[in-house]
Each structure stands twice: as structure tokens, then as C-alpha cells.
Amino acid sequence: xxxxxxxxxxxxxxxxxxxxxxxxxxxxxxxxxxxxxxxxxxxxxxxxxxxxxxxxxxxxxxxxxxxxxxxxxxxxxxxxxxxxxxxxxxxxxxxxxxxxxxxxxxxxxxxxxxxxxxxxxxxxxxxxxxxxxxxxxxxxxxxxxxxxxxxxxxxxxxxxxxxxxxxxxxxxxxxxxxxxxxxxxxxxxxxxxxxxxxxxxxxxxxxxxxxxxxxxxxxxxxxxxxxxxxxxxxxxxxxxxxxxxxxxxxxxxxxxxxxxxxxxxxxxxxxxxxxxxxxxxxxxxxxxxxxxxxxxxxxxxxxxxxxxxxxxxxxxxxxxxxxxxxxxxxxxxxxxxxxxxxxxxxxxxxxxxxxxxxxxxxxxxxxxxxxxxxxxxxxxxxxxxxxxxxxxxxxxxxxxxxxxxxxxxxxxxxxxxxxxxxxxxxxxxxxxxxxxxxxxxxxxxxxxxxxxxxxxxxxxxxxxxxxxxxxxxxxxxxxxxxxxxxxxxxxxxxxxxxxxxxxxxxxxxxxxxxxxxxxxxxxxxxxxxxxxxxxxxxxxxxxxxxxxxxxxxxxxxxxxxxxxxxxxxxxxxxxxxxxxxxxxxxxxxxxxxxxxxxxxxxxxxxxxxxxxxxxxx
Ligand SMILES: [Zn+2]
Numbered sequence: 096x097x098x099x100x101x102x103x104x105x106x107x108x109x110x111x112x113x114x115x116x117x118x119x120x121x122x123x124x125x126x127x128x129x130x131x132x133x134x135x136x137x138x139x140x141x142x143x144x145x146x147x148x149x150x151x152x153x154x155x156x157x158x159x160x161x162x163x164x165x166x167x168x169x170x171x172x173x174x175x176x177x178x179x180x181x182x183x184x185x186x187x188x189x190x191x192x193x194x195x196x197x198x199x200x201x202x203x204x205x206x207x208x209x210x211x212x213x214x215x216x217x218x219x220x221x222x223x224x225x226x227x228x229x230x231x232x233x234x235x236x237x238x239x240x241x242x243x244x245x246x247x248x249x250x251x252x253x254x255x256x257x258x259x260x261x262x263x264x265x266x267x268x269x270x271x272x273x274x275x276x277x278x279x280x281x282x283x284x285x286x287x288x289x290x291x292x293x294x295x296x297x298x299x300x301x302x303x304x305x306x307x308x309x310x311x312x313x314x315x316x317x318x319x320x321x322x323x324x325x326x327x328x329x330x331x332x333x334x335x336x337x338x339x340x341x342x343x344x345x346x347x348x349x350x351x352x353x354x355x356x357x358x359x360x361x362x363x364x365x366x367x368x369x370x371x372x373x374x375x376x377x378x379x380x381x382x383x384x385x386x387x388x389x390x391x392x393x394x395x396x397x398x399x400x401x402x403x404x405x406x407x408x409x410x411x412x413x414x415x416x417x418x419x420x421x422x423x424x425x426x427x428x429x430x431x432x433x434x435x436x437x438x439x440x441x442x443x444x445x446x447x448x449x450x451x452x453x454x455x456x457x458x459x460x461x462x463x464x465x466x467x468x469x470x471x472x473x474x475x476x477x478x479x480x481x482x483x484x485x486x487x488x489x490x491x492x493x494x495x496x497x498x499x500x501x502x503x504x505x506x507x508x509x510x511x512x513x514x515x516x517x518x519x520x521x522x523x524x525x526x527x528x529x530x531x532x533x534x535x536x537x538x539x540x541x542x543x544x545x546x547x548x549x550x551x552x553x554x555x556x557x558x559x560x561x562x563x564x565x566x567x568x569x570x571x572x573x574x575x576x577x578x579x580x581x582x583x584x585x586x587x588x589x590x591x592x593x594x595x596x597x598x599x600x601x602x603x604x605x606x607x608x609x610x611x612x613x614x615x616x617x618x619x620x621x622x623x624x625x626x627x628x629x630x631x632x633x634x635x636x637x638x639x640x641x642x643x644x645x646x647x648x649x650x651x652x653x654x655x656x657x658x659x660x661x662x663x664x665x666x667x668x669x670x671x672x673x674x675x676x677x678x679x680x681x682x683x684x685x686x687x688x689x690x691x692x693x694x695x696x697x698x699x700x701x702x703x704x705x706x707x708x709x710x711x712x
Contacts, residue, residue, distance in 0.1 A: 200235030224277035245274030245282030338473030492581030523554030527577025
């Protein structure tokens with residue numbers, strides 16, 4: 096607390112001397128007035144802090160004891176687990192997986208961060224690389240695990256093709272035409288193949304594929320199809336590269352999580368200074384900046400199916416102060432993106448999961464017409480124009496020819512494939528549902544299983560659950576389809592749920608927000624508490640206690656209606672029956688005074704970030 100104000104005072108002084116250089120007289124008096132005001136607020140707050148407020152001051156001993164970690168998600172050691180973050184630019188590592196880097200690094204995972212570009216559009220590669228080193232040091236990743244593929248930043252808009260479309264070598268706006276890295280680093284191509292790589296799509300994908308195979312990370316977090324062409328290029332070429340690996344070999348099946356670095360982080364709503372830390376909001380067309388095409392709820396981007404991870408303990412509070420994720424954002428000084436911390440930081444970190452264990456990668460695939468290989472290229476979307484705004488999608492579908500009366504696609508396996516679940520993805524732009532008949536030939540008995548499957552519109556998945564069977568041949572016939580019909584992927588899984596490095600967990604929610612400690616106004620008598628499940632099917636027991644006594648609550652289907660009665664602070668515990676999976680959280684009722692106190696603290700916190708912006712460069 097004292098330290099906070101000392102820092103504030105110190106920053107004020109720095110700012111004072113800084114501003115005085117420009118306009119000696121005016122600035123001095125203005126700054127002095129500001130300083131006086133800040134000191135007055137400081138005195139005011141130090142007088143009221145003794146009253147104790149919920150949620151941010153770090154003086155709440157009961158809450159601190161109960162909520163340190165507070166979730167079995169944080170109990171696991173990741174020693175021996177290798178993690179790869181694929182980010183287009185330095186600073187995107189935070190947008191893509193800042194919280195998971197921090198969390199997994201603290202749990203002893205071996206984390207590599209690879210940047211596809213040098214971030215050299217406006218600043219030098221040297222500046223961007225140093226900032227990446229500084230930010231990743233805060234998050235727990237050492238310099239030697241930072242990799243630069245060394246491609247150019249922002250190829251588009253200068254009359255040259257973006258590298259995504261570059262068959263012949265292209266030149267970046269910074270004037271480079273082959274990979275390089277900042278002083279003290281060696282670009283990936285030079286280190287691996289002995290020479291810098293010309294800026295072509297082929298080399299970009301070759302380097303990515305080589306990197307994936309060299310590291311063989313157990314878990315991969317990769318940027319998804321944002322509005323920025325560099326983000327899109329990395330997203331699609333990663334999927335292409337991994338799709339090739341999955342088809343060519345059977346000994347590598349990583350866990351893959353994709354992330355919209357813009358719409359669900361960097362340009363999400365600046366909602367940090369809410370009374371309670373909120374979860375990542377759903378992107379909305381026309382509201383979320385840079386979100387130019389309504390991709391959510393198409394293909395595998397069902398909002399309900401998003402993966403939500405809890406955030407590290409020191410990132411859950413309602414101030415940016417002492418928040419390592421915010422500090423990592425600030426470390427990218429040249430980006431002047433301090434306020435984006437308010438967008439990036441939420442009570443969950445969300446991804447869309449892509450399974451890599453489909454048996455389709457081991458199958459022979461053919462069709463009566465159209466390009467059958469499209470259903471196992473690992474790509475759910477692709478674009479003919481990486482720069483298009485709004486985004487354009489095309490080129491990743493198996494589409495039978497118009498005059499093809501059979502409209503069939505076939506899968507055969509040399510060795511019988513174990514199948515428990517089949518997932519079909521259609522065309523994300525198709526607004527008409529389709530009907531498909533499915534025919535599976537069983538190994539040994541040669542018996543046949545037939546099903547008629549409804550394929551939803553907008554490319555959303557159709558999931559077919561089966562008893563565990565062994566199959567030698569599968570046939571899909573399109574019975575009924577609209578004009579835009581196509582199949583993006585066909586996946587055959589041996590298990591409904593694969594074994595994962597990230598273990599199953601649960602998390603308590605209020606209004607669908609992950610919460611750890613939650614403040615509600617005094618007058619609230621009842622509140623509904625919900626539950627998020629990550630690969631957990633078993634029953635979950637939720638209990639509410641106040642001062643050690645269990646409160647009577649209505650519980651039904653992962654929901655608990657909490658009646659406060661006379662209780663001010665309630666501890667909620669959720670446990671998966673018969674396992675060590677648990678979550679704990681606290682709800683406290685607070686009066687007007689505490690709410691105002693929080694606002695004052697947040698105002699001071701904002702003031703501090705203003706100082707960082709102005710002074711620290
Ligand atoms: Zn970026």
C-alpha cells in the first residue's frame with residue numbers, strides 16, 4: 096500500500112521534471128496542481144483503507160487463504176511438458192496466451208515462443224526483440240526459448256503480394272527480402288538450414304513445419320484468423336503445415352488451441368475496471384473493433400464450445416498494479432498499447448480447440464468428384480485473399496461437381512480403424528442445412544452400419560456418437576444439399592475425449608463469468624452460481640458455507656441459487672464426485688462505501704498507467 100503511493104509520488108516527480116522541460120512555467124504549475132491533487136487523494140485513501148474492502152487490497156486474509164490457487168487446475172505440474180506459442184508479432188504472445196504462458200511456466204512447463212515476423216513494420220527488429228525478451232521474462236520464459244522465423248511485418252498494402260500469396264520472393268515494407276533476426280538472435284532458417292530463406296509462402300510453411308517437427312511440443316497455442324493479414328497467414332499456414340505432418344506421420348498428435356488475438360483479447364471491450372473482473376466477452380460485429388466477419392458460431396467457433404482457462408492468481412484482482420500480465424503488456428513500450436491491458440485481462444482466457452487425433456489422417460480418401468483431400472487438410476477455413484476486409488472464405492471444401500449424381504466420398508483404412516465418434520464440418524458460409532447418409536463397413540464381420548446425418552448450416556459440426564467399432568471402409572453420400580454445400584473436414588475419432596496434458600477441471604461462474612472473489616451490493620439477497628466444465632462429465636457437488644456453516648441452497652443441474660440470509664461472505668466449493676477436481680470461490684456483499692472505495696483505487700490505478708505511458712519512455 097505505502098509502496099503504491101511511493102511509486103505514484105515518484106512517477107509524479109518524474110513526470111513533473113519531464114513536462115517542465117517542454118513548457119517550463121505552465122507545465123510546472125499544472126503538474127504541481129496535479130501532484131497536489133494526487134497527494135490529497137493519497138491521504139484520503141490512507142484514511143479509509145482501515146475500513147477494509149473486498150477484492151483488491153490483498154488484506155483479506157480469509158479470502159487469500161481460500162483462494163490461493165483455489166482450483167485443481169493449478170495443482171498440476173507440467174514438468175516434462177513442452178509448450179509452443181505461435182505468434183505473428185512481438186506482443187501477440189500476450190494476446191494469444193499470456194495467461195497460459197504465465198500459468199504453465201510457473202508449473203514448470205518448457206515453453207517456447209516463436210514469432211513468425213520480426214515486427215519490423217514501424218520499429219526495428221532490435222527494439223521489438225528486446226521488448227519480447229523483457230515481456231517473456233516477466234511471464235517466465237527465458238531468452239533462449241524465443242524463436243524468430245524472421246519474416247517481414249505487414250507485407251500488404253505496398254503493391255507487393257503478401258507472403259501468403261508470394262510464389263516468387265517478395266520484399267517486406269522494411270526493405271528485406273529474406274529472413275533475418277535482431278542482434279543476438281539467429282533466424283530459424285539460418286540456424287536450421289544454414290542460410291536465410293527468401294520471403295516466399297513455400298519457405299514460410301517449410302520453416303513452420305520444420306519447427307513443429309523439431310520441437311514436437313505437447314501443447315500448441317496458435318493465433319487464429321484475425322483481421323490482420325500476418326495473423327491470418329500464420330493461422331492458415333500453421334494449419335496447412337500441421338495437416339501435412341498429421342497425414343505424413345502417425346507419431347505426433349499435439350493438443351492444439353487457437354486464439355483470436357484481436358477480437359477476444361487485443362481489441363475486445365476495455366472492461367477491466369468493472370466492479371468484478373469479467374470473462375472474455377463474445378465478439379460482436381459492429382461493436383468489437385477489427386472484428387470484420389461474423390465467424391463466431393460458425394465452423395468450430397461455437398461460443399458455447401469455447402475452451403475457457405482460469406487465470407493465474409496474481410492476475411485476478413481489480414487493479415493493474417502488480418499484475419504480471421499488465422507488466423508484460425507494458426514491456427512492449429514501442430507499441431504504446433498500455434491501455435490494451437484493459438481489453439486483454441479477463442477472468443478467463445479463451446481458445447477454440449482443434450483435435451489432431453482424427454483417424455482420417457491415416458485413411459485413403461477419394462470421391463466421385465471434387466477434391467477429396469480437402470476433408471483432411473486440418474483447415475476449417477481458408478481464404479483466396481489474405482487482405483480482404485471483411486474476410487473472404489473459400490478454397491478448403493470438398494464440393495461434389497454439380498452434375499455428379501452420386502456425390503460420394505470414401506475413406507478406407509489398410510488397418511481397421513477404431514471409431515467411437517465422427518464429426519463433420521460443412522461450409523461456414525452455407526446457410527442451408529444438408530442431409531448426408533453414412534455407411535460404415537465393420538472389420539471382421541463385414542457387417543454394415545448406416546445412419547442418416549443432418550449437417551447444420553454455417554459449417555457447424557455434426558457429431559455422431561457410436562459404440563466403439565472397428566471399421567475398414569466408410570462412405571458418405573450427400574442426399575440433400577444447398578447451392579453452397581461443401582465439407583470442410585471429416586473426422587473419425589477412436590475416443591469421444593482424448594487423453595490430454597491439460598487435465599479436466601471445473602470453474603464456478605456468476606452470469607457466465609469465471610469468478611474467484613466476487614462482490615455484490617448489500618441489497619442483493621439471492622444470486623445464481625453456475626458451472627463451467629472442461630472435459631468433465633461426472634456429477635459435481637456445489638456447496639455454500641458462511642462462517643463454517645452450510646447454507647441452505649437450491650441446487651440443480653450445475654446451478655446453485657444462493658440465498659445470503661444474514662451472511663455477508665459466502666465460500667462456494669464445487670467438487671467432482673469421486674475425484675480430486677475442485678474449485679473454490681468467494682462472494683461477499685459490500686456496502687456503498689466499499690464500492691466507492693474500489694472506484695477510487697481504480698482511478699489511482701489508471702493514473703499510474705497514465706504515468707507509465709508518459710514517463711517510462
Ligand atoms: Zn499482431
